[in-house]
Amino acid sequence: MNRATSEQLYQEAEDLIVGGVNSPSRAFKGVGGGTPVFMDHGKGAHFTDVDGNHYIDYLGAYGPIITGHAHPHITGAIKTAAENGVLYGTPTKLENQFARMLTHAIPSLEKVRFVNSGTEAVMTTIRVARAYTNRRKIIKFSGCYHGHSDLVLVAAGSGPSTLGSPDSAGVTRNIAEEVITVPFNETESLKQALETYGDDIAAVLIEPIVGNFGLVEPKPGFLESVKALTHDNGSLLIFDEVISAFRFHYGSAQEITGVEADMTAMGKIIGGGLPIGAYGGRVDIMEQVAPLGPAYQAGTMSGNPASMAAGIACLEVLQQDGVYDEMDRLGEKLEKGILKHAESYGLPVKINRLKGMLTVYFSEHDVTNYDEAEATNGKQFAEFFHLMLEEGINLAPSKFEAWFLTTAHTEDDIDQTLEAVENSFKQMAQKTV
């Protein structure tokens, strides 16, 4: 594939934009380097880059694009919103309409507040939990990503009873000491952390279905135990559903897992591709937030008409009969096909999949927590990633990411993708011989 224009634009970008990208995950650092592809336009499940090459897209912009690129219903809603003025700084009817849709779809959301990103949504739930409980610390789980605010950029200490250390320069040790990180899918460490720091724990923060060390589901009973331990300690349970809300069905992971949270943070899909975040939960907790309560949170762009209109339109598409079943069906076909080709070419591959979201791990072992994801073969993934890109398949450049199917993917897309997988595996197998 000739990508001369991408190469040239990337060189230019490196002079202008730090690292040449506006989010580090877009650089190809995790796949041994290379030039990120500059896309020109997208339609449905397809992309065309600036050199005129075509791709089938499974990145889905890291999750938000669940209806495919430039879905006419969403595009129409954004056009109308733009023509009516993109930002008012006053309340609008659209905010009520969208808040009603979300609270109807997710029973634990008694009240919501719109913000502009997943980062803001999670950051604020922590502040509100601290205000409500009058406690300082939080517990989170290894490998779960919660945005780039200080409190969640904290690495695990050496054990469950150890406080965290900064995971980014610029995060202070004082802040890191407010956070304890324990393993996902295991309750013993959480128990120990609560025994040691219980009186000081405001909240336990978790991705109920993980999307950030690949797709990892909670083991049966795990979330129930997390909730019981959290509540026994007088702490709040916060679900980070920035990826999972509306990903697997019309609603949150809470209806799938049967475990409700006290507060929920959302983003991605609910903006239909425009910037958004939202958080919500029990009324008595949400009433801590300004202007009703003492916990301050505000935003010039929050609830802006374009994001509201795009989000409403996206959820309207997702309300159509059978959309999730179809993503499930195509996801299953993809999963089975990849596993079949892996077996034929003798490559160790494990797949975690739920409906239209899946992660392909190069490993002989199942992945149920971060350490297991970390132990999968990054070199093999990097090789696969670059071969697939040459075959015209756009994946996330990280072994910890998922493939996202959309309502726009077709049987034909899956067939073409499986052909690309077979070609890639064949080349990988030839190399290992």
Ligand code: PMP
């Ligand atoms: N939480 C989770 C679970 C996420 O996956 C992400 C983004 N990948 C965020 C929070 C942060 O969202 P944003 O990038 O919109 O700030």
